[in-house]
Amino acid sequence: MKLPLVVGVDGSGSSLEAVDWAVDEAARLGLPLRIVHASLWERYETRVPSFATGRPAEEVMADTIVAAGAERARLRRRDLDVTAGVVNEDAVSALLHAAREASALVTGSRGRGGVAGMLLGSVSLTVAARAVCPVIVVRGEKRNRQGGYGRVVVGVADPTQSSAAVRFALREAEARGCDLDAVRAWRRPAHEHVDHPLIVDDAAGVREEHALALLTDALAEAVREHPGTDVNRRTVEGPAHHVLQEASTHADLLVVGARRRHGHLGLQLGRVAHALLHHAACPVAVVPQRS
Structure with missing residues (x-):
């Protein structure tokens, strides 16, 4: 039995964009x-006056949000197997629990309660930092979200x-029928100052060759498992977050790893x-690596 792709909704525009992205992703991967x-x-149900009739407003809102998300998904892809439900937990706990039985977890970049000026909602950030499965935070311009670059x-x-x-990245590239760009950043040590330019160039060349060797080594086994996918290897000088942010501007998905230490709860x-x-200018997938 295939584990489902799980998407969190809260009624915000960002979460509806996440639903659209998740529908397309689930269809691609079957x-x-x-x-x-x-x-x-339910925690506040006892606050409803005893003379009140009908369902609590909070319950109606919760059911409406999840029903709207499910209807949006079915309209986008009628042949997709879609289930939906309300979980009686806070958002972070609900998504982390759902992640235990998910192939991946999808969230929007901002929730309904987002603070103006924040670039990423606290729920998405916390879930990406703690989930046991890959987490995709859907962000960026429409073309990036809809696969307009094929990269x-x-x-x-x-x-x-x-x-x-x-x-994970190779599986995504294969499912989308596009190339994979594998990028490794490298940097010169801050103390590396010499007078002769040829010595500087030679030292930089050695570091770049070392970065390429590490990149090739990291890709070797996984590439053999996906022989039909073309992989472009790139080494770029500079801070990794700047290099990858620049790469994301013309990408449909950016994939990065995150170490998970056993027994560590933070x-x-x-x-x-x-x-x-x-x-990043496109959706970001954070893939946990156990250590």
Whole structure:
């Protein structure tokens, strides 16, 4: 039995964009879609006056939000297996619990309660930092969200920290019928100052060659599993979050890894993934790597 693709909804425009993205993704991968809305209305049911009739307003709102999300999904893709439900938990807990039985989890970049000026909602950020399955935060312009560039980008760190992200990215590229751009950033040490320009160029060349070797090593096994997908390898000098943010401007999906340490309950995201969730120009997939 295939695990469903789960998408969280809260009635915001951002979450409806996430539904659209999740419908297309589920159809590409042949997965069922599960729509989840978190609501704690039952905790306040006792506040309804004893003389009141009908259902509590909070319950009606929760049911309306999830029903609207399900209807939107079915209208977009009538042949898709769609289920939907309200979960009596806070949003973070509901999505983290749903992630345990999901192939991946999809969220919008901002919720209904988003604070003006914030680039990413706290729910999406927390879920991306703690979920046991890949989390896709749907952000960026319409062309990026709808696959207008035909390009998937994966940021590659060390081979031991990137295998899950690379496999996820290759699966995405294969399902979309597009190339995969595998990018590794490299930098010169801040203290590397020499007088002769030829020595500087030689040192930079050595570092770039080392970055390419690590990139090739990180891709080797996963590429063999997807022989029909073309992989473009790129090494770029500069801070990783700047390099990948630039790459995201002409991409449909940006994939990055995030280490998950066993037994650690705090946020486990990493500086690069954190920055990209706030600033990338396209949807970002954060893929957990167990260590």
